Amino acid sequence: MLPGKLLLIDDDGNLLKIITMRLESMGYDVTAVRDGEEAKGALSAGRFDLAVIDLQLGEENGISLMEELRPLQPGMPVIILTAYGSIESAVDAIKRGAYTYLTKPFDPRELSLHIERALETGRLTTEIERLKGLLVERNDFGEIVARSERMRRVLEVVSRISGNDSTICIQGESGTGKEVIARAIHMASARRDRPFVAINCAAIPEGLLESELFGHERGAFTGAIKNSKGLFAEAHEGTMLLDEMGDMPLAIQSKFLRVIQERKFYPLGSTRPVAVDLRVIVATNRNLEELVKSGGFREDLYYRVNVIPVTLPPLRERLEDIPLLAEIFLRKFSCRMKKEIKGFTPGALQHLMLHDWPGNVRELENAVEYAVAMTSSNFITEELILPEKKRFPFSFEPMKPLKEAREKFERDYLSRLLEQTGGNVSNAAGIAGKYRSDFYLLLKKHGMNPADFKKPPAMN
Ligand SMILES: Nc1ncnc2c1ncn2[C@@H]1O[C@H](COP(=O)(O)OP(=O)(O)OP(=O)(O)O)[C@@H](O)[C@H]1O
Numbered sequence: 001m002l003p004g005k006l007l008l009i010d011d012d013g014n015l016l017k018i019i020t021m022r023l024e025s026m027g028y029d030v031t032a033v034r035d036g037e038e039a040k041g042a043l044s045a046g047r048f049d050l051a052v053i054d055l056q057l058g059e060e061n062g063i064s065l066m067e068e069l070r071p072l073q074p075g076m077p078v079i080i081l082t083a084y085g086s087i088e089s090a091v092d093a094i095k096r097g098a099y100t101y102l103t104k105p106f107d108p109r110e111l112s113l114h115i116e117r118a119l120e121t122g123r124l125t126t127e128i129e130r131l132k133g134l135l136v137e138r139n140d141f142g143e144i145v146a147r148s149e150r151m152r153r154v155l156e157v158v159s160r161i162s163g164n165d166s167t168i169c170i171q172g173e174s175g176t177g178k179e180v181i182a183r184a185i186h187m188a189s190a191r192r193d194r195p196f197v198a199i200n201c202a203a204i205p206e207g208l209l210e211s212e213l214f215g216h217e218r219g220a221f222t223g224a225i226k227n228s229k230g231l232f233a234e235a236h237e238g239t240m241l242l243d244e245m246g247d248m249p250l251a252i253q254s255k256f257l258r259v260i261q262e263r264k265f266y267p268l269g270s271t272r273p274v275a276v277d278l279r280v281i282v283a284t285n286r287n288l289e290e291l292v293k294s295g296g297f298r299e300d301l302y303y304r305v306n307v308i309p310v311t312l313p314p315l316r317e318r319l320e321d322i323p324l325l326a327e328i329f330l331r332k333f334s335c336r337m338k339k340e341i342k343g344f345t346p347g348a349l350q351h352l353m354l355h356d357w358p359g360n361v362r363e364l365e366n367a368v369e370y371a372v373a374m375t376s377s378n379f380i381t382e383e384l385i386l387p388e389k390k391r392f393p394f395s396f397e398p399m400k401p402l403k404e405a406r407e408k409f410e411r412d413y414l415s416r417l418l419e420q421t422g423g424n425v426s427n428a429a430g431i432a433g434k435y436r437s438d439f440y441l442l443l444k445k446h447g448m449n450p451a452d453f454k455k456p457p458a459m460n
């Protein structure tokens with residue numbers, strides 16, 4: 001028997017004492033009160049698994065009281081005690097939502113039997129409510145949490161586009177769930193039984209990326225000792241996710257463009273084209289439009305992949321998702337680490353809501369994993385949430401990829417230089433140690449115009 005928390009309401013002090021003692025001896029946690037006011041007080045102060053209410057409470061009626069108490073704790077089962085065996089009242093009680101009734105005098109064992117059954121029902125109801133809640137949260141996309149308006153809109157778009165084969169471009173900061181969304185699109189499409197192949201363009205050295213994607217014939221290059229199919233061919237009839245698309249080298253971009261346009265490609269060292277049927281999804285945490293401007297990304301490819309843009313908002317812009325995500329991660333890790341953790345303390349939740357999560361959902365997941373691993377109690381307390389933040393009380397700008405950081409530096413450098421020289425290219429190029437023509441190319445790459453830096457003639 002799981003212990004239950006019972007609220008007993010009877011105006012007869014003696015009976016109240018006797019029943020309380022009996023129920024306590026059976027292991028229940030009993031709160032005994034004498035009227036409706038006290039009952040409401042008790043219910044407002046804490047949760048109960050069950051209430052036992054006497055039908056005749058002096059001036060009050062037990063059934064009406066039951067109805068008054070319901071909003072305070074919806075779903076709590078109620079047993080009505082009828083003193084006079086009045087069958088009408090008993091039937092009335094059931095009709096108005098009591099779990100059952102008992103006629104006084106009753107056998108304590110009978111009471112305990114009814115209580116046990118009612119508690120069991122209550123537990124089931126709670127469990128069902130919990131599961132229903134999960135179903136509502138779950139939506140069509142399995143495990144994706146989308147409580148916030150912005151994420152709901154994302155899922156709406158995603159559900160509309162899953163069915164066709166258009167190329168999708170998912171943009172979002174690192175850890176916002178780009179891969180999760182890409183998989184969801186695949187699973188919601190007719191291609192779901194075919195492969196989903198993902199490749200991270202930033203993680204593979206340029207020399208290898210090409211043969212990874214397109215495959216090669218034996219002898220195509222040193223070390224190519226046998227034919228390799230390549231990932232595009234492996235994803236045939238399925239979905240191909242090109243993650244960190246912004247890092248795809250220019251030389252490979254043009255070959256990839258052909259895959260998108262013609263649905264065929266040549267493996268390295270081969271003159272026979274391979275035809276593929278693919279749904280292409282690209283993901284990037286860099287702004288492709290800016291990359292196009294700076295010459296790091298082909299413009300024609302950009303228009304080809306950016307058919308349907310999906311932008312994932314950073315976690316700090318969808319705070320409503322944090323509690324549920326944290327809860328899901330908590331369950332996942334406490335199950336994995338075999339710990340019985342009931343939840344977060346309010347202070348811990350507040351910490352979670354206040355942090356700005358530069359690493360987004362992934363950072364949140366890691367923070368919860370850390371807290372679950374470190375806790376020695378049933379709750380996650382605030383000290384366990386991002387304790388390293390206390391050691392570094394300032395927040396860092398998230399690190400950029402080297403290429404991006406270099407670009408930014410170059411842009412800032414050029415604009416300071418032009419400001420200093422008042423837009424005089426010869427002087428600026430001289431300071432930078434560049435030929436004028438090279439310097440012009442640099443400016444063009446960043447879309448800068450020296451005329452913008454010319455100082456207006458002095459007015460007097
Ligand atoms: N809406 C969500 N609901 C549940 N889990 C999520 C959600 N978004 C992200 N996650 C989880 O967060 C982690 C990071 O997600 P994912 O790898 O898809 O991010 P990403 O945007 O591809 O990151 P990166 O830019 O670093 O590649 C994963 O463990 C994923 O399961």
Ligand SMILES: [Mg+2]
Pocket residue numbers: 178179243
């Ligand atoms: Mg990713």
